[in-house]
Amino acid sequence: MSMLEKSWLILDSFRPTGGPLRLADVSARCRLPKTTTHRLLAELAELGAVDRQDDGYILGRALFELGSIVPLERDLRDAALPFMHDLYEATRETVHLAVRDGLDVVYVEKLRGHEGLALPSRVGGRLPLTCTGVGKALLAFAGEQLIEEVLGRPLRRLTPHSIVDRSRLEESLVSAQQTGLAYERQEAQPGSACVAAPVFRDGVCVAALSVSTPIARFQPARLAPAVKTAALGISRALARHTPPR
Amino acid sequence: MSMLEKSWLILDSFRPTGGPLRLADVSARCRLPKTTTHRLLAELAELGAVDRQDDGYILGRALFELGSIVPLERDLRDAALPFMHDLYEATRETVHLAVRDGLDVVYVEKLRGHEGLALPSRVGGRLPLTCTGVGKALLAFAGEQLIEEVLGRPLRRLTPHSIVDRSRLEESLVSAQQTGLAYERQEAQPGSACVAAPVFRDGVCVAALSVSTPIARFQPARLAPAVKTAALGISRALARHTPPR
DNA sequence: TATGACGTTCCGTGGGACGGAACATCGATC
DNA sequence: GATCGATGTTCCGTCCCACGGAACGTCATA
Numbered sequence: 100m101s102m103l104e105k106s107w108l109i110l111d112s113f114r115p116t117g118g119p120l121r122l123a124d125v126s127a128r129c130r131l132p133k134t135t136t137h138r139l140l141a142e143l144a145e146l147g148a149v150d151r152q153d154d155g156y157i158l159g160r161a162l163f164e165l166g167s168i169v170p171l172e173r174d175l176r177d178a179a180l181p182f183m184h185d186l187y188e189a190t191r192e193t194v195h196l197a198v199r200d201g202l203d204v205v206y207v208e209k210l211r212g213h214e215g216l217a218l219p220s221r222v223g224g225r226l227p228l229t230c231t232g233v234g235k236a237l238l239a240f241a242g243e244q245l246i247e248e249v250l251g252r253p254l255r256r257l258t259p260h261s262i263v264d265r266s267r268l269e270e271s272l273v274s275a276q277q278t279g280l281a282y283e284r285q286e287a288q289p290g291s292a293c294v295a296a297p298v299f300r301d302g303v304c305v306a307a308l309s310v311s312t313p314i315a316r317f318q319p320a321r322l323a324p325a326v327k328t329a330a331l332g333i334s335r336a337l338a339r340h341t342p343p344r
Numbered sequence: 345m346s347m348l349e350k351s352w353l354i355l356d357s358f359r360p361t362g363g364p365l366r367l368a369d370v371s372a373r374c375r376l377p378k379t380t381t382h383r384l385l386a387e388l389a390e391l392g393a394v395d396r397q398d399d400g401y402i403l404g405r406a407l408f409e410l411g412s413i414v415p416l417e418r419d420l421r422d423a424a425l426p427f428m429h430d431l432y433e434a435t436r437e438t439v440h441l442a443v444r445d446g447l448d449v450v451y452v453e454k455l456r457g458h459e460g461l462a463l464p465s466r467v468g469g470r471l472p473l474t475c476t477g478v479g480k481a482l483l484a485f486a487g488e489q490l491i492e493e494v495l496g497r498p499l500r501r502l503t504p505h506s507i508v509d510r511s512r513l514e515e516s517l518v519s520a521q522q523t524g525l526a527y528e529r530q531e532a533q534p535g536s537a538c539v540a541a542p543v544f545r546d547g548v549c550v551a552a553l554s555v556s557t558p559i560a561r562f563q564p565a566r567l568a569p570a571v572k573t574a575a576l577g578i579s580r581a582l583a584r585h586t587p588p589r
Numbered sequence: 590t591a592t593g594a595c596g597t598t599c600c601g602t603g604g605g606a607c608g609g610a611a612c613a614t615c616g617a618t619c
Numbered sequence: 620g621a622t623c624g625a626t627g628t629t630c631c632g633t634c635c636c637a638c639g640g641a642a643c644g645t646c647a648t649a
Contacts, residue, residue, distance in 0.1 A: 101605080102347045102637065103384070107391045110410055117413035123595060132639050137597070139348070146352045150416075158414040160445060163452075165355055166411015167468020168362035169403040171395075181458045188433070200405060207408075213426045223412020346636080347606065367627060379608050382628070 105131060106139050110148065110158070115224055118149075118157030125156065166223070172198070175306055176208050178336040179298070183210050183308070186329040190322055192312045195220060195293075197233040198305065199241060202249060204234040207306065218311060219257075219288050227255040229262060232283035232295030233307035239275035240297045240304035246272060260285040279330075280323050281307075285314055292317040296330035300337040308333065350376060351384050355393065355403070360469055363394075363402030370401065411468075417443070420551055421453050423581040424543070428455050428553070431574040435567055437557045440465060440538075442478040443550065444486060447494060449479040452551070463556060464502075464533050472500040474507060477528035477540030478552035484520035485542045485549035491517060505530040524575075525568050526552075530559055537562040541575035545582040553578065 100108075112128040113120060120128075126136040140156055143149045147161030167173070175198070183194045193211040197204040203225040220226065228234035228249060238246060246269075254263045262268045275281040284292040295309035308330045310322045345353075357373040358365060365373075371381040385401055388394045392406030412418070420443070428439045432455045441453040448470040465471065473479035473494060483491060491514075499508045507513045520526040529537040540554035553575045555567045 101387065103351055103387050104391070106348055107393070113410075113413070115413060117415040117418065119415075121595080122597095133596080134598090134639050134641095135637085138637080138639095142346065142348050146349070148352070157416070158410065160414065160416065160443075160450070162407070163411045163414040163417045164450060164468045164470075165358075165403065166408045166414075168358070168360060168466070169405065169408040169411075170362040170364075171402070171405065172408045173362065173466070180456060184432070184455070184457055187429070205405070205409060210429070211425060212429055221413070221418070223409045225409075368625080377608050378627080379629095380606085383606085383608095 102139070105129070105135065106143060109136065109139055109143065110162070113149075113156075113158050115221070119152055119155035120157075121155040172207050175337070179208060179306070179308070179333045182329040182332040182336070183208065185332070186308070186310060186325055187212070189325045190310050190312075192310050192322070193218060195233055195295075195309045195311065196298075197231075197237070197307055197309075199228065199234075199237040200225070202228050202252075204228055204231055204237060204307075206233075218291060226287060227257070229254050229268060230257045230283070230287045232281050232293040232309045232311075235271060235275055235281035235283065236295040236297045236307035236309075237304060239272045239281060240299075257287050258285055258289050260289070262286060279327060282319065284317070290314055294319055294322045294326050296326045298330050298337070299334045305337070306333070347384070350374070350380065351388060354381065354384055354388065355407070358394075358401075358403050360466075364397055364400035365402075366400040417452050420582070424453065424551070424553070424578045427574040427577040427581070428453065430577070431455075431553070431555060431570055432457070434570045435555050435557075437555050437567070438463060440478055440540075440554045440556065441543075442476075442482070442552055442554075444473065444479075444482040445470070447473055447497075449473055449476055449482060449552075463536060471532060472502070474499050474513060475502045475528070475532045477526050477538040477554045477556075480516060480520055480526035480528065481540040481542045481552035481554075482549060484517045484526060485544075502532050503530055503534050505534075507531060524572060527564065529562070535559055539564055539567045539571050541571045543575050543582070544579045550582070551578070 108129045109125055112125050122133065122137055122140065125140065126133045129136065140149060144151050147159045149156045150159040179196050183196060187194050187210050191212060195206060196208040197206045206220050206222050206224050209220060209222050226234065228238050238249060250265050250269065254268065256263050279296055281295045290313055291311055292314045293309045293311040295307050297304045298306040298308055308326060310326050353374045354370055357370050367378065367382055367385065370385065371378045374381065385394060389396055392404045394401045395404040424441050428441060432439050436457060438456040440451060442449040442451045451465050451467050451469050454465060454467050471479065473483050483494060495510050495514065499513065501508050516526070524541055526540045535558055536556055537559045538554045538556040540552050542549045543551040543553055553571060555571050
């Protein structure tokens with residue numbers, strides 16, 4: 100394993116919180132000798148990729164800066180933000196934008212007001228495709244091949260309400276394909292629910308948008324049209340800003 | 345120079361746009377032999393830190409994910425977002441949150457609506473402290489030592505309106521210290537202006553908040569109180585969420 | 590004082606990073 | 620189609636420096 104791979108392993112070991120982690124923690128997580136970990140952490144600190152603090156190491160600002168300019172996510176975000184705003188104002192509920200990576204959703208942007216509920220999602224964080232509204236929207240429009248791959252594996256469960264039954268999942272994916280809307284009720288987090296809609300660029304589903312509320316005040320009929328409108332707006336904005344090559 | 349340093353140099357060379365860059369571009373920017381650049385790019389691609397595309401390399405999603413969970417920026421962002429929202433709704437103008445790094449401001453979050461003007465700022469991007477509203481707010485409350493260091497160097501200029509006169513800068517910093525507000529008119533970008541206010545945690549200025557508008561409709565009297573209220577709200581939220589160690 | 594957990598320094602060894610040279614692959618120009 | 624320049628890629632011998640075990644320093648707690 101090269102020096103680079105090891106360093107990457109070390110940075111990755113800070114997930115999902117970003118730290119703080121002690122030398123011993125990092126060393127254990129990466130299964131690297133203490134000495135090696137120590138040296139690499141020192142070098143990474145030199146570069147600003149990690150910061151030393153009294154209580155251990157945390158990921159550093161330089162990483163934040165680099166991460167912020169990653170083109171794919173940045174373009175999507177820039178195009179989506181104004182519409183996410185509209186959606187927030189129309190609903191006053193937490194708004195998420197996410198993309199797919201493998202069998203996970205990766206959250207790209209999150210908007211919430213003062214009363215926003217505590218959700219397990221964080222920007223840059225991952226959750227299983229099948230446990231979230233955005234995930235189901237992304238999956239439904241990702242093509243048969245991926246759907247079959249997901250159905251071929253045991254479904255992950257985050258709460259007692261997470262879908263683990265294949266036919267129920269298939270059913271909800273078909274419904275999403277037909278209506279352009281995916282629902283989720285307490286499948287990712289007890290007490291919260293959401294409606295999600297896919298976002299397209301050049302006919303390909305590249306992201307999904309959702310609105311989450313406490314289950315107690317979940318009003319799909321009110322939220323669904325707003326989500327759909329916003330998602331459509333983003334799709335149009337993407338088409339406008341990125342001329343086909 | 346170690347392998348790690350070189351790789352970092354390569355990633356850094358993608359600033360400020362994130363790419364796409366061709367092998368030859370990267371090699372030239374880093375002053376590294378073509379061969380070495382080629383090998384390192386291949387390894388970075390393997391890790392997901394960069395993506396290969398037909399027209400060159402771009403920074404990859406893995407970097408985005410890591411950058412998103414950097415604790416310092418994330419905490420600040422989480423605390424600030426609801427208040428930035430309020431500010432946007434009260435003013436309907438582009439809202440910025442930034443921190444200081446050395447003699448630059450680094451933008452941490454940006455909120456804008458459909459009609460938001462094209463600004464040179466981007467999240468994760470840098471601008472000189474003295475050319476921006478947030479920069480002046482950060483500088484004014486960063487301590488005498490830093491102020492003197494800045495005054496001791498030639499002031500950078502982005503537009504014909506950028507402040508290059510030491511006494512004028514000093515004056516505006518004193519004014520910021522007294523009023524808790526910093527102004528900027530066409531000093532970073534022709535045609536735009538802003539008002540900024542500092543954000544404190546444990547009595548230390550850790551960030552600054554601003555509202556930017558086209559100079560034509562710039563109404564400091566209307567914007568200033570809103571910015572100040574929002575900045576104060578963030579300071580309080582930070583104090584609430586992070587118990588003093 | 591003994592004991593353990595943790596971070597740090599030291600240093601001999603061996604693997605792999607290094608980069609020059611040569612090759613491959615394209616367009617452009619004549 | 621021959622020549623050229625610019626680009627990306629492969630090859631491989633040299634040599635350096637990354638590696639990690641061992642030993643040490645420094646705190647806590649028993």
